[in-house]
Amino acid sequence: MRIIVNGEAQTVAATTLEALLLELGYQGAIVATALNRDFVPCEARADTPLAEGDAVEIIAPMQGG
Numbered sequence: 930m931r932i933i934v935n936g937e938a939q940t941v942a943a944t945t946l947e948a949l950l951l952e953l954g955y956q957g958a959i960v961a962t963a964l965n966r967d968f969v970p971c972e973a974r975a976d977t978p979l980a981e982g983d984a985v986e987i988i989a990p991m992q993g994g
Contacts, residue, residue, distance in 0.1 A: 933984040947974035949985065961988045 931940050934953070943949035946962060946969055962969045963986040969977050979985070 930979065930981045932979060932982065935986060941979075944979055945975060946977040946979060946985065949979060950974065950987070953987070955987065959990060961990075962986065963988075 930942075930944075931938060932949075933939070934941075934949075941949060941952055943952045946964060950956065950958075950960070950962070962971075962974060964977060964979075965984050966986075
């Protein structure tokens with residue numbers, strides 16, 4: 930399916946937000962996620978389905994000041 934990830938169009942096989950993170954190589958990473966501008970907590974990712982055209986944001990924490 931075609932979705933937008935961090936502003937870039939991508940074709941993915943994942944059908945849930947959790948599966949998307951695995952597919953994109955974020956396994957075990959500490960990240961924040963949003964689906965169509967709504968925050969999705971990590972415990973809800975496995976139950977959060979993706980649909981054609983969805984916009985996903987994946988944000989990793991940064992250090993520094």
